Structures are given as structure tokens and as C-alpha cells.
Amino acid sequence: MSVAPQVDVTPRRYHLKKQITAPRSEKNLRQDRFSQNPVPSRISSQKVEKLSARAQQPPIWLRTLLLLHYSSSVLTACLIAAILTVYALTVYAPQRWSREYKKLMNLQRDERHLTAANESLKNQLAQQAERSDTGLVNSNPTNAIFLPPAPVPAPVTPLVSSTNPTTAESKLPVATVPLAY
Amino acid sequence: MTDSNPAPLFSRPKRRPRKNLTKNKNSNLHNSPWRKTVKTNVKPSGLPQVRLLLVWGVLLAGVLGLGWRVYQLQIIQAPKLQEKARQQQMVDLRPYIPRRTIVDSQNNVLATDRLVYSLYVHPKLFKTPKEEIAQKLAPILDQRTPQKLIEKFNQRESGIRIASALTEEVANKITNLSLDGLELIQHYSRFYPQQKIAADAIGYVDQDRRGQAGVEYSQRQLLEYDLLTFRIRRAGNGAIMPASVPEGLLDFDDLQLRLTLDLRLQRAARVALKQKMRYYNAKRGTVIVMDVKDGSLLALVCEPTYNPNQYFKYNIELFKNWAVTDLYEPGSTFKPINVAIALEAGVIKPHNFFYDSGKIKVDGWNIYNHDYHSRGGRGPMSIAKILQYSSNVGMIQIVRRMNKGDYYSSLKKLGLGESMGVDLPGDAPGYLKSEAEFTVRSIEAATASFGQGFSLTPLKLLQLHGAIANGGTLVTPHVVQGLADLQGHFHWQPSFPTKKVFSESTARAVLEMMETVVTKGSGKPARIEGYRIAGKTGTAQKASPWGGYLPNAKITSFVAILPVESPRYAVVAVIDEPKGSNTFGSTVAAPIVKSVMETLISVKGIPPSK
Numbered sequence: 046m047s048v049a050p051q052v053d054v055t056p057r058r059y060h061l062k063k064q065i066t067a068p069r070s071e072k073n074l075r076q077d078r079f080s081q082n083p084v085p086s087r088i089s090s091q092k093v094e095k096l097s098a099r100a101q102q103p104p105i106w107l108r109t110l111l112l113l114h115y116s117s118s119v120l121t122a123c124l125i126a127a128i129l130t131v132y133a134l135t136v137y138a139p140q141r142w143s144r145e146y147k148k149l150m151n152l153q154r155d156e157r158h159l160t161a162a163n164e165s166l167k168n169q170l171a172q173q174a175e176r177s178d179t180g181l182v183n184s185n186p187t188n189a190i191f192l193p194p195a196p197v198p199a200p201v202t203p204l205v206s207s208t209n210p211t212t213a214e215s216k217l218p219v220a221t222v223p224l225a226y
Numbered sequence: 227m228t229d230s231n232p233a234p235l236f237s238r239p240k241r242r243p244r245k246n247l248t249k250n251k252n253s254n255l256h257n258s259p260w261r262k263t264v265k266t267n268v269k270p271s272g273l274p275q276v277r278l279l280l281v282w283g284v285l286l287a288g289v290l291g292l293g294w295r296v297y298q299l300q301i302i303q304a305p306k307l308q309e310k311a312r313q314q315q316m317v318d319l320r321p322y323i324p325r326r327t328i329v330d331s332q333n334n335v336l337a338t339d340r341l342v343y344s345l346y347v348h349p350k351l352f353k354t355p356k357e358e359i360a361q362k363l364a365p366i367l368d369q370r371t372p373q374k375l376i377e378k379f380n381q382r383e384s385g386i387r388i389a390s391a392l393t394e395e396v397a398n399k400i401t402n403l404s405l406d407g408l409e410l411i412q413h414y415s416r417f418y419p420q421q422k423i424a425a426d427a428i429g430y431v432d433q434d435r436r437g438q439a440g441v442e443y444s445q446r447q448l449l450e451y452d453l454l455t456f457r458i459r460r461a462g463n464g465a466i467m468p469a470s471v472p473e474g475l476l477d478f479d480d481l482q483l484r485l486t487l488d489l490r491l492q493r494a495a496r497v498a499l500k501q502k503m504r505y506y507n508a509k510r511g512t513v514i515v516m517d518v519k520d521g522s523l524l525a526l527v528c529e530p531t532y533n534p535n536q537y538f539k540y541n542i543e544l545f546k547n548w549a550v551t552d553l554y555e556p557g558s559t560f561k562p563i564n565v566a567i568a569l570e571a572g573v574i575k576p577h578n579f580f581y582d583s584g585k586i587k588v589d590g591w592n593i594y595n596h597d598y599h600s601r602g603g604r605g606p607m608s609i610a611k612i613l614q615y616s617s618n619v620g621m622i623q624i625v626r627r628m629n630k631g632d633y634y635s636s637l638k639k640l641g642l643g644e645s646m647g648v649d650l651p652g653d654a655p656g657y658l659k660s661e662a663e664f665t666v667r668s669i670e671a672a673t674a675s676f677g678q679g680f681s682l683t684p685l686k687l688l689q690l691h692g693a694i695a696n697g698g699t700l701v702t703p704h705v706v707q708g709l710a711d712l713q714g715h716f717h718w719q720p721s722f723p724t725k726k727v728f729s730e731s732t733a734r735a736v737l738e739m740m741e742t743v744v745t746k747g748s749g750k751p752a753r754i755e756g757y758r759i760a761g762k763t764g765t766a767q768k769a770s771p772w773g774g775y776l777p778n779a780k781i782t783s784f785v786a787i788l789p790v791e792s793p794r795y796a797v798v799a800v801i802d803e804p805k806g807s808n809t810f811g812s813t814v815a816a817p818i819v820k821s822v823m824e825t826l827i828s829v830k831g832i833p834p835s836k
Contacts, residue, residue: 139461139467142466143468146468154341157339157341157414158340158341160335161338163335164419165419167334168419168420168423171493183494183821184828184829185821185825185827185828186754186755186757186828189828189831
């Protein structure tokens with residue numbers, strides 16, 4: 046769109062043909078006059094009036110259409126941005142998923158390897174232990190020590206003696222079992 | 227003042243002078259207050275108008291053409307094209323779903339899956355000569371001479387399977403050779419790390435990963451996941467498009483099948499059994515340990531046995547677990563059961579005495595005690611003494627007091643002719659003669675009183691002794707504890723029926739009599755210092771397939787219950803055909819049970835009674 050102010054102000058362009066008769070050099074002059082104070086025109090057939098600010102505004106239907114146009118353009122821009130983001134995700138997410146899936150398969154395989162190896166080792170150790178030259182014997186009751194569960198100690202009670210008031214020690218609480226820390 | 231009107235967003239480049247297309251000079255636009263110039267009538271020339279129409283027409287034709295093409299593609303050719311796309315993009319994915327792991331009660335793995343490789347050769351792709359390849363492969367695949375390999379190479383041009391179960395180290399070595407024409411295909415195969423130790427209980431799977439014996443066969447529904455096939459879309463580079471992945475692709479749980487076996491006990495039992503069997507050159511033997519409270523089997527050992535990793539190398543007879551499938555005549559180990567039946571029927575009391583004459587004549591048959599020829603009759607004996615000396619005559623006296631029909635129905639009530647419902651394959655029902663045959667003469671009841679004339683499996687005998695131990699309930703022996711996750715929580719456990727057959731007092735009385743067998747009677751070799759053990763020996767003659775009994779073939783057994791003050795475990799050992807002169811239940815089977823009980827005490831931490 047050229048910078049020079051143009052006569053076209055509506056979506057439809059109007060090209061003035063009839064100004065062929067007017068001198069070409071005055072074309073610009075004439076257009077300047079649109080924005081300035083009205084100057085009597087050289088072409089008598091024309092009459093240029095100042096545009097009132099109010100009248101300069103486009104009609105309501107045009108305004109709403111323009112507003113709609115503007116808002117839908119903004120909406121379209123946002124949607125385009127969103128589309129691009131989602132598209133990027135649709136490319137990135139499956140890649141990530143495939144990577145993680147491969148990792149999962151590998152981990153599962155490794156787990157199986159480890160289990161098999163661990164158990165084979167256990168079996169080998171047990172077989173080696175069974176052989177008599179290793180000096181290991183089967184556990185049997187003669188080797189085992191069974192401990193009876195210890196009785197829970199009775200709570201410590203202070204010695205209270207009412208029969209012998211003369212002894213001073215009996216007034217103080219005396220522990221019957223040593224307290225161990 | 228700047229341009230007060232907004233510039234149009236879409237501007238066409240100026241190609242040629244624009245025409246004033248409005249013919250109506252009186253339109254609002256021209257008469258609006260802000261437009262005061264008056265247009266003169268300019269007549270548009272004909273040619274540019276037609277060109278405009280032409281352009282419009284061409285574009286319209288293009289749109290229509292596209293529309294028609296869309297209709298053709300989307301609606302007419304749609305099924306064909308969809309089919310093509312599906313063929314190209316969709317792929318059937320069979321994700322590897324492993325068979326469930328089998329673990330024992332201590333979480334040791336008994337059966338798991340392992341990655342193995344199969345080696346295929348395609349001689350037509352060989353770049354180096356066959357002999358060279360054979361030379362390089364032979365040392366890696368031991369047991370193959372280069373000559374044999376070359377023979378194999380000459381069979382076909384492609385697709386010859388050389389080896390099927392190669393471990394990863396061997397496969398890596400083959401890959402490192404970098405020879406053309408060798409192909410390694412990986413697949414999972416079942417692996418039993420404990421080898422022979424628990425083979426009788428676990429069983430094995432064949433090449434098609436189908437269980438053929440043991441728990442692998444009987445619990446195959448639990449062990450196998452459903453074979454799922456998913457239709458998945460693949461992108462151009464082969465990666466899976468996760469949007470098309472249906473639910474459940476990665477959904478399999480990691481539950482394990484937990485058995486009641488304890489591997490430590492299993493090992494100890496097997497060692498003890500093998501030792502005695504080798505000493506007496508026996509044909510086969512079995513040791514079973516059961517928890518009498520719920521019937522879970524802690525050890526189930528049969529000898530001889532096989533290695534399930536190489537099941538194809540063994541005789542097919544070994545695949546059955548003969549403790550579950552084979553019948554034998556129990557002999558004297560059945561005597562406590564008869565005493566319990568008689569006590570329950572009320573025909574005898576625990577303090578009764580019976581006269582043992584050493585031999586007795588029933589229906590024309592002479593029946594002797596096993597030591598009649600050396601010892602003769604012993605005179606009046608208590609029931610405990612009858613069990614201690616294992617007197618056949620005493621048992622006949624006891625059983626004689628019962629009505630034959632009542633005795634028969636008591637035997638039937640114990641489930642002698644029915645299968646137990648064990649969760650191992652081949653559960654064999656015992657054999658009992660028909661009621662008519664049993665009751666018509668006295669000889670049948672007489673022989674049944676000392677455990678001959680009918681047959682049962684070693685596991686059934688253990689179940690009956692378990693009933694005496696736990697106060698009179700027949701529990702179902704089982705090997706499967708349930709499906710547990712890795713933290714040990716059970717997601718599913720089987721339930722087994724129980725049946726009350728004796729009263730508590732009867733069971734208690736018989737148990738105490740059996741204790742005297744170990745302290746004073748034939749079960750002395752099974753004594754353990756500090757522990758109260760109840761037991762019974764058994765030495766039975768084997769029935770011959772042509773009727774009668776084989777003269778020199780014996781089957782020795784010993785049953786023990788431990789500890790007597792609160793019975794928890796029952797152990798049975800049965801040895802088939804020990805050779806030699808001094809082969810009795812007390813000499814052959816009782817020491818095996820003693821060593822198994824010692825391990826049991828250590829493993830379970832059973833405190834001494836005294």
C-alpha cells in the first residue's frame with residue numbers, strides 16, 4: 046500500500062476518471078485540500094467541503110463489519126499460533142513416547158537377565174555348600190540356641206514402710222533393679 | 227491530519243486502470259455526505275470484462291474439478307484406499323508378554339523367562355567358504371565338529387537352524403565373528419534356575435511354551451497371560467504412533483505365582499532321600515512335608531527326578547510326580563488311622579487291652595505278626611503297645627469289634643476311593659474293593675486292619691495323618707499359595723474344602739499313642755533330643771500284578787508328626803524296593819524323616835518341648 050494519501054477510502058477503489066480535464070499537477074494539490082481548510086477550487090465544477098469529524102466516521106454497518114474483520118483476524122492469529130504449538134507437540138510427543146517405550150523394553154529385559162543370573166548364582170552356591178569338602182553342615186537343633194522370652198520387669202515401686210517409722214532410709218524410694226541406660 | 231480511514235488489509239496490485247464498475251450513478255456511495263465528487267459515466271470496454279469472466283470461469287472450473295475429485299476419492303474409492311492405507315500403516319504388534327514367574331514361599335525364583343537366541347544359517351549368503359565358517363563356529367558351539375556343521379550347511383540353501391537355545395554370551399561371540407549368512411533370532415524361553423531341586427512340583431514347559439507337567443500344567447490358566455494382538459499404526463520410519471495404541475498394551479501386572487514350598491527344606495529333603503536311596507539301592511523314593519493346619523506342602527521331593535531345563539533328555543516316566551499319581555499299599559502306617567476309626571465308632575476305649583497271640587486264622591488264612599517267628603505272641607497289650615510293636619494280630623482284634631459295613635463306610639468317609647483335589651496333575655484316587663466284596667468275608671476287613679488289601683497315594687496317607695494331627699479335619703494338600711505381587715500382598719488365593727472326620731479327643735488319643743512308637747517302639751531312629759515327636763513305621767509287601775504279593779519286594783515308609791504338644795507339621799517318607807536284608811521302615815525311612823525334621827526345626831524355629 047503506498048504511503049501517499051489516496052482517494053480510496055472504502056474497500057472498493059474508486060478511480061476518478063473525470064479529472065482528466067484538470068491539470069495533472071494540481072491533482073496532489075487538490076488532495077491536500079481534503080485535509081486542510083477548504084480552499085476554493087480552481088475547477089469550478091467541483092466543490093470541496095470540509096469533512097466534519099462526525100461525518101468522517103464510516104457508517105455503523107461498516108464499522109461493525111470492520112470490527113468483526115479485526116477481531117476475526119486477531120482470533121485467526123491466535124489460532125495459528127495454537128495450531129503450530131499443537132503440531133509441534135504431535136511431533137514431539139510420539140518421539141518421546143517411542144524413546145520411553147524402548148527404555149521400558151530394555152529395562153524389562155535387564156530385569157529378567159538379573160533375576161535369572163541371581164537365581165542361578167544362588168543355586169550354584171547351595172550346590173557347592175552341599176558338598177562335604179566345604180566344611181558346612183546342615184543346621185540342626187543341636188546347633189540352635191533357643192532363648193525363652195524375657196519376662197517384662199515389674200514397674201519400680203517406692204518402698205513405703207508404715208511399720209517402722211524410726212528408720213529414715215525406708216522413707217526414701219529404693220530401686221530393686223538397677224536402671225541401665 | 228492523517229488519513230482517517232483505515233487502509234484496506236487486502237490490496238490488489240495495480241495492474242491496470244480500474245474501471246468504475248457501478249453503473250448506477252444514484253447510489254448511496256456517490257451521494258453520501260463525505261463523497262461529493264460526481265462521477266462521469268465511463269463506459270467500460272468489452273474485452274477486459276470478458277477476460278475477468280474468463281478468469282472467474284477458470285477458477286470456478288478448477289473448484290468444481292477439485293470438488294468432483296474429492297467426491298471420487300472420498301466416497302467412491304474410499305474402501306479401496308482405506309484398505310491400502312491400513313496395509314501400509316497398520317501393523318500387528320504382539321508385545322512380549324511373559325509367562326508368570328513361579329516363586330517359593332521365601333521369594334526364591336523357581337521358574338522365570340530368559341532371553342535365548344536361535345542361530346539360523348543361510349548358505350547362499352556366505353561370503354567366505356563353508357569350511358572356514360564351520361571352523362570358526364565349531365568352538366563356539368561346543369559339541370559340534372566342523373564336519374557336522376558342514377553337513378548341515380549342505381542341507382539347504384537357506385534357513386537351516388543350527389542351534390536353538392544359545393545364551394547371550396555365546397550369541398555375542400557369534401555376532402563378533404561378523405560373518406555373512408548367520409542370523410540370530412532372539413526369543414524368550416523358560417528357565418528354571420533351581421534345576422532339579424523342585425522339578426517334581428514345578429514341572430516343565432515344552433518348545434511351544436505350553437506346560438506339560440506339575441504346576442506349569444495344572445495352573446496354566448494362572449501362569450499364561452492372554453495372548454493379545456494389537457493393531458498399531460506405524461510411522462514411516464517404523465516408530466509406533468502412540469495415538470493409535472489401544473489401552474492395555476503395557477497393562478500386564480507383575481504378579482507372581484507363589485508356591486507353599488520352602489526351598490531350604492526341599493533341598494535338605496532331597497539330599498537325605500538321595501543318600502539313603504543310594505545306600506539301599508532303592509528304585510524310587512519320596513518325602514513330603516505338610517503343614518497340618520491348612521494343608522500347604524512345604525516340601526515335595528520325588529527321586530529319581532529330572533532337570534526341567536533339559537526335559538527332553540529324560541525318560542518320560544519321570545515327568546509324573548509319583549507321590550501324587552501312584553498307588554501303593556500303606557501297610558502298618560495305616561494302623562493309627564484304623565485305631566482312630568475304631569475309637570470314633572466307640573467300639574474301643576484308649577485304655578483297652580487286647581490279646582496278641584502272634585498268629586491268627588481268619589477265613590482259612592493264617593495271619594502272623596511280622597516278628598512272630600522270632601518273638602511269638604506277646605499276650606495282652608494296650609493299644610499303644612500294639613502300635614509300638616506293630617502287631618497285626620492286635621489290629622485284627624481291634625477291627626473285629628466293628629461291624630464290617632460300618633468299617634467300610636468309615637473308610638469311604640475318609641475319601642479312600644476318591645481323589646483329594648490336589649492342585650497338581652494326575653491326582654489319583656485310591657483303590658478300595660467294592661462294599662459287597664469287602665463285607666462278604668472277614669478276611670478283607672482283617673487285611674485292611676493292617677493296611678493291606680487296598681491302596682492309596684503317599685500324599686493321601688499324609689492327609690489322613692494330618693487329620694489325626696490337627697484334631698480330626700481332613701485338609702486338602704496343595705502347593706499353590708496364591709498370586710502375590712512383588713511386595714508380598716496376595717491378590718488371589720485358592721480356597722480348599724475341609725472335612726471333619728474324627729473328634730478332637732480321638733485324634734489326641736491316637737497322637738499320644740503314636741508318640742510312644744517313637745519313644746519306645748519301632749520309631750526310635752527318628753527321635754530328636756528335646757522334642758516330642760509322634761510317628762509310625764510301615765513295611766509292606768508290594769502287590770504283584772498277577773495277584774498275591776512279591777516275595778522280596780518291600781515298600782518302606784515312615785510318618786511323623788511334630789511337635790506333639792501342638793501339632794503343626796507332618797512328614798512322610800516312602801522308599802520303594804530298598805534292597806538288602808535289614809530294610810524296614812525303621813531303618814530306611816525313619817532316618818530320612820529325622821534329618822528332614824531337624825532341618826524343619828531349624829528353618830521354622832520350633833522350640834524344644836522340654
